[in-house]
Amino acid sequence: MSTPLNVLFLCTGNSARSILAEALMNRLGQGRFQAHSAGSMPKGQVNPHSLPLVRELGFEAADFRSKSWDEFAAPGAPGIDFVITVCDNAAGEVCPIWPGGPMTAHWGIPDPAEATGSDEEIAVAFRQAARRLSDRIELLLALPLDALDRVSLQRELSAIGTLADTATA
Numbered sequence: 001m002s003t004p005l006n007v008l009f010l011c012t013g014n015s016a017r018s019i020l021a022e023a024l025m026n027r028l029g030q031g032r033f034q035a036h037s038a039g040s041m042p043k044g045q046v047n048p049h050s051l052p053l054v055r056e057l058g059f060e061a062a063d064f065r066s067k068s069w070d071e072f073a074a075p076g077a078p079g080i081d082f083v084i085t086v087c088d089n090a091a092g093e094v095c096p097i098w099p100g101g102p103m104t105a106h107w108g109i110p111d112p113a114e115a116t117g118s119d120e121e122i123a124v125a126f127r128q129a130a131r132r133l134s135d136r137i138e139l140l141l142a143l144p145l146d147a148l149d150r151v152s153l154q155r156e157l158s159a160i161g162t163l164a165d166t167a168t169a
Helices: 017-028 051-056 088-092 119-142 150-160
Strands: 005-011 033-039 082-085 103-106
Touching (some): 005 017, 017 051, 051 119, 103 150, 119 150
16 A cells, blocks of 8 residues: 555544544554544534644644535545544434545544533543544554455444443543
8 A cells, every 4th residue: 555545534523533533543544544534514623622632642733623524525635535433423414425435434432522520521531532533543554454355344444433442541
């Protein structure tokens, strides 16, 4: 595989989970995958509780923005190989028609932006979401992509989203 595969992580607001997934995939899959994120109804800003985790991965806050999934269905957008929804709302929405017929999967993750409590308790929720996403991304990275046919790859992608989470605080 000489060209990185493009992965689009979708969520409704594109402010927390999909942003974290984009950062994690770009770090863990560096050279093999290029991740993007978008939302069906983007909030217009990245959740500030996502930013410390993004920075820990070596990125700048300015590297990420909340944007519409329409950007990736428009002419001139990068070809997308995988579309992965990370929230239940986006999984149930009617998505644009993605050029090239990418593989799709749903990897539902509880929304850390709904966490309440102290800043420390909210940070724990964001870390748990990041750990769950990281676990699933690592499973995708471990797949023998060149050895799997399309049906087998689709089955594996979908199965990753149903695995029990191993994340802890």
